[in-house]
Amino acid sequence: MTRPGPALLRADGLSFRYEPGRPLLEGWSAGFDAGEVAAVTGPSGRGKSTLLYLLGLMLRPVSGEVLLDGEPMHARPDRERAARRAATFGFVFQDAALDSSRTVLDNVLETALYRGDDRRTSARRAHALLERFGVALRAEARPGQVSGGQAQRIALCRALLGDPRVLLADEPTGNLDPTSAEVVLEALHEQAQRGAAVVVVTHDPALVARCDRELVL
Amino acid sequence: MSGARALLAVVREAFASTIAQPVGSAIGLVVVAGMCAAVLLTSGRTVAAEQQVVASIDSAGTRAIVVRAEADAGLDTSVLDRLTGVDGVEWAGAFSLAEDARNAAFAGGAPVPLRQAWSEDWRELGLPAGASADGAVAFASATALDRLGIDGAVGELALDDGRGYAVGGRIETPEHLAFLEPLVVAPQPPAERAAPVGALVVIASRPELVAPLTGVVRSVLDVADPTRVELRTSETLAALRGLVEGQLGAFGRALTLGILGVSAVLVGVLQYGMVTLRRKDFGRRRALGASQRLVVALVTIQTAIVAGVGATAGSALAIGALAAAGDPLPGPRYLLGVGTLAVLVATLAAVLPAVSAARREPIAELRVP
Numbered sequence: 141m142t143r144p145g146p147a148l149l150r151a152d153g154l155s156f157r158y159e160p161g162r163p164l165l166e167g168w169s170a171g172f173d174a175g176e177v178a179a180v181t182g183p184s185g186r187g188k189s190t191l192l193y194l195l196g197l198m199l200r201p202v203s204g205e206v207l208l209d210g211e212p213m214h215a216r217p218d219r220e221r222a223a224r225r226a227a228t229f230g231f232v233f234q235d236a237a238l239d240s241s242r243t244v245l246d247n248v249l250e251t252a253l254y255r256g257d258d259r260r261t262s263a264r265r266a267h268a269l270l271e272r273f274g275v276a277l278r279a280e281a282r283p284g285q286v287s288g289g290q291a292q293r294i295a296l297c298r299a300l301l302g303d304p305r306v307l308l309a310d311e312p313t314g315n316l317d318p319t320s321a322e323v324v325l326e327a328l329h330e331q332a333q334r335g336a337a338v339v340v341v342t343h344d345p346a347l348v349a350r351c352d353r354e355l356v357l
Numbered sequence: 358m359s360g361a362r363a364l365l366a367v368v369r370e371a372f373a374s375t376i377a378q379p380v381g382s383a384i385g386l387v388v389v390a391g392m393c394a395a396v397l398l399t400s401g402r403t404v405a406a407e408q409q410v411v412a413s414i415d416s417a418g419t420r421a422i423v424v425r426a427e428a429d430a431g432l433d434t435s436v437l438d439r440l441t442g443v444d445g446v447e448w449a450g451a452f453s454l455a456e457d458a459r460n461a462a463f464a465g466g467a468p469v470p471l472r473q474a475w476s477e478d479w480r481e482l483g484l485p486a487g488a489s490a491d492g493a494v495a496f497a498s499a500t501a502l503d504r505l506g507i508d509g510a511v512g513e514l515a516l517d518d519g520r521g522y523a524v525g526g527r528i529e530t531p532e533h534l535a536f537l538e539p540l541v542v543a544p545q546p547p548a549e550r551a552a553p554v555g556a557l558v559v560i561a562s563r564p565e566l567v568a569p570l571t572g573v574v575r576s577v578l579d580v581a582d583p584t585r586v587e588l589r590t591s592e593t594l595a596a597l598r599g600l601v602e603g604q605l606g607a608f609g610r611a612l613t614l615g616i617l618g619v620s621a622v623l624v625g626v627l628q629y630g631m632v633t634l635r636r637k638d639f640g641r642r643r644a645l646g647a648s649q650r651l652v653v654a655l656v657t658i659q660t661a662i663v664a665g666v667g668a669t670a671g672s673a674l675a676i677g678a679l680a681a682a683g684d685p686l687p688g689p690r691y692l693l694g695v696g697t698l699a700v701l702v703a704t705l706a707a708v709l710p711a712v713s714a715a716r717r718e719p720i721a722e723l724r725v726p
Contacts, residue, residue, distance in 0.1 A: 193720045198644050219648045226646025237641045241377035253370055254646035256363055298645075 147171030147207075148337045149306050154194055154204035156187065164190055167204065170355055172337040174305070177328055179348045180341045182357030188341040189234065189310050191357065195339060196229050196308045197221045208306075226254035230304030230331075234311045234341075236291040238283035238298075244270070245279040248297045255302055262301060269297040273323060288315035296324055300331065307331050307338045313347055325350055367651065371658035381631045382663050385703070388627055389667030390674065392620035393699045397675035397687065400612035401695065405685035407601060407609065414598040419591045420447070420564055421533035422574050424557040428454055431581030433551035434475050439577040441477075445566040446559055450476035454555035458495070458541055460505045461513035461521055469501045471514065471522070471541040472555070479544055481560070483528040490544035494525035501539035502527060514541070533558055564598050567591060613695070617702050625706035628660060632714040643719035649712075656711035657704055664703035668696040 149172040157163045164187035172178055172195075180188050193199045195206060197213055206213045208228065213221060225231075238247045245266060252262035270276040273293040278286050286294065292315050299307060307328065313321035325347060332338045332352075340351060348354050375382045426432035440449045455470030473492075474482060484496055495514055502510055502524075510527040522543050530540050537556065545552075557578075561570045571590050580586050632639070639652055647655075672692055679686055687695075 193644075196644075198720045199718070219650065222643070222646050222648040222651075224646075225644070229646070231645060233644075237637075237644075239377075239638060239641065241638075242373070246373065250642070251645050253366055254642075254648075254651065256366075259366065259369075 148174045148209065149195060149339075150207040150210075151191075151195060152205045152207060154191070154201045154206070156190060156194060156199065156201050158190075165194070165201075165357075168357075169204075172306070172339055174335045174337050175332050176352040177332045177338040177340065177350075178353045178355060179351035180339060180355045180357060181343065181348055186357040188357055192308050192310055192339065192341050196231060196306075197225050222254070226251055227302065228305050230299030230302060230307045230336075232292070232295050232299045232307075232309035232312045234314065236283070236288075236295040236315075238291055238294060240283050243280050243282060244275065244286065244294050247283065247294060248301055251298060251302055257302070266297065266301055269300055270294070273297055273327070274320075289317060289320050292316055293320060293324065296327060300327065303334070304331070305336050307336050309338070310341045311343070312340060313342070313344055321347070367654050368658055371655050372662055374655065375659050375662050378635075381634070382659075385624070385627060385631075385660065385663040386667040386670065388620065388623050389664045389699055389703050390671030392616060392623075392702075393668045393671030393695060394675040394678075395620075396613050396616045396695050396699070397672060397692070398678060399616065400609040401675065401687045401691065402679065402684055403609040403612065404691050405679070405687040408688055408691075409685050410601050411598055414564065414601070419598070420561040420567055421591065422559040422561065422567065422571050423533075423536065423589045424559075424574065424578065425587045425589075426555055426557070426580065427585040428553070428555070429582065430585035432554045432557065432578060432586060434548045434554055435551045436554065436557060436578060437475060437477075439579070440559065440574070443570075443573055443577075445562050445570050445573075447562040448476070448478055448481040448558075448560040450474060450482060450558050451554040452537065452542070452556040452558075454553060456516050456518075458505075458514040458516055458522070460507055461515035463506075466506055467504050469497070469504050469539050469541050470537075471495060471516065471543060472537065473545045473552070474542040475545050475548055475552070475554075481531065482534070482542060482544065483531045484526075484544065488525055488544070490546055492543065492545045493522060495522040495541050495543040496525050496528040498528055498530045498538060498540040500530075501541045504539050505541075533560060564591075613698075617698060620699070621702045621706040624660070624664075624703045625709060628656070628707040628710040629713070632656065632710040636714070636717065639714045639717065640719045640721070643715070643717075649715035652715035653708070653711040656714060657707050660707035660711075661700060661704045664700040667703075668699040671699070672696055 151168055151170050154165050154168045155163060156165045180191060182188055194201055200214060208224065248266040248270065249262055252259060267276065270279055273296060275290050275293050278290060283291055292312065296312065312324050316324060328338050328340065340347065342348060434451050437449055437451055440446055453473040455472055457468035458471035459468050460466040476482065479488065479490055488496065507524060510524060512524045514522045514524060530538055534540060559570065559574050561567045567590050575588060578586060642652060676686060
């Protein structure tokens with residue numbers, strides 16, 4: 141699906157493959173505007189998560205381009221792409237991807253280091269986010285001591301810490317009970333209302349129904 | 358964020374990671390501690406022995422140039438003026454020809470050789486603190502006092518020509534004046550007229566200067582008959598010092614480098630293993646925005662922290678073991694050098710695995726089950 145016109149984040153003719161001769165994405169294009177929540181859906185193995193990684197500058201496409209604020213990112217040096225990831229994007233991975241050796245608070249604060257943010261200021265915001273998502277009491281616990289749903293909420297806290305302009309979430313409600321899922325969904329919409337482009341990979345029809353747009357792979 | 362604050366934040370993160378991974382940190386610590394202890398217990402012991410031998414060789418006695426002159430050789434106290442200002446001379450003293458002195462308290466006592474002495478610095482003569490050099494007081498070694506039959510280092514000396522000296526105290530015979538034992542010296546004020554000299558002692562400031570200074574001393578003696586002058590030095594010992602320092606030092610250095618080299622490989626392999634185990638951690642960091650440079654910095658700083666603690670622990674352990682065994686301890690500069698080198702070697706060995714960690718595709722690592 142294509143969406144013409146200026147967009148905060150845009151994929152332009154993206155192609156990608158993990159193995160030669162087995163393309164996962166071919167010439168995929170789409171634009172994501174500030175303020176919208178877009179859902180990417182499709183059967184398993186179609187490259188939904190890979191698309192998220194390409195949009196989030198974690199992978200380089202075989203061909204095509206990812207444009208951020210109209211600027212092509214493909215050829216940018218790694219240092220700049222990393223800085224963009226830290227400053228512009230917020231990521232919620234499918235398995236939360238928390239550091240099991242560090243506390244919940246440390247996990248939420250992790251990206252502050254990559255952005256060069258002041259730790260004390262970031263810690264205050266991290267506490268507020270943990271409070272908001274109902275995991276403040278687990279701030280000093282290790283990720284191994286929290287439930288899957290709590291881990292996902294902690295991952296969301298980490299993604300929101302830097303107030304990202306692009307929020308990429310891979311199955312953010314996959315491990316959550318309906319109440320928690322609602323809290324997460326509200327958070328995604330709120331971030332969109334703050335001017336972010338939110339892209340959600342999901343199989344959850346309820347979540348898709350609450351999104352502004354659905355892109356099927 | 359300023360550069361210093363950014364660096365501080367990275368160091369804090371590396372420190373927190375070190376604490377958060379106790380097993381990996383402990384293994385790294387043990388390897389570096391073992392490296393330091395191995396170096397100190399092998400080459401450190403050699404170096405300590407070498408330092409002891411060299412220190413012994415470096416004593417004033419080894420650096421002494423001794424001139425013995427017969428009565429009619431023509432050597433006098435003016436030689437001290439000619440030696441003043443010669444580079445490399447630490448101390449010079451002139452001694453008159455020996456005169457028999459006896460305990461004035463009783464007649465017919467055993468004679469001891471008394472010598473008048475001239476110098477600008479009486480400390481090298483081993484005189485007691487505050488001793489005067491007015492020409493009328495003599496100082497004697499324990500051997501001389503015993504031979505004179507003087508208890509308590511207080512008494513009077515009488516010469517055969519009727520002159521006398523008060524005994525002002527006991528002196529510890531310096532190594533470079535041992536050839537004058539039993540030693541009795543009467544320090545003299547600066548000579549108004551040149552007085553005959555029977556022995557001249559010149560101490561070089563460094564062992565390697567003994568040979569060149571010997572030539573200088575010979576040239577300023579200004580004696581009427583050079584055949585009546587004998588000049589002795591410790592050039593052989595100075596050469597021995599060079600051998601000790603060179604060969605033992607080279608052995609110690611080779612051993613140190615060998616152990617450090619082996620340990621560097623160990624640390625490198627260990628780091629590579631740790632990085633492989635932590636590839637998901639680095640993948641997550643990279644995916645969330647850590648630059649390659651930051652990942653390299655985190656790994657190397659973390660290694661440096663572990664290596665610093667390991668080097669301290671290993672050094673302390675080795676020092677304890679050496680002290681318990683009664684072996685000589687290497688000097689603080691050597692200890693600091695080995696510790697610093699161990700930290701540097703471990704940190705450098707971690708750079709390659711760190712770069713390898715940083716260059717991996719973040720998502721490929723993050724998706725490792």
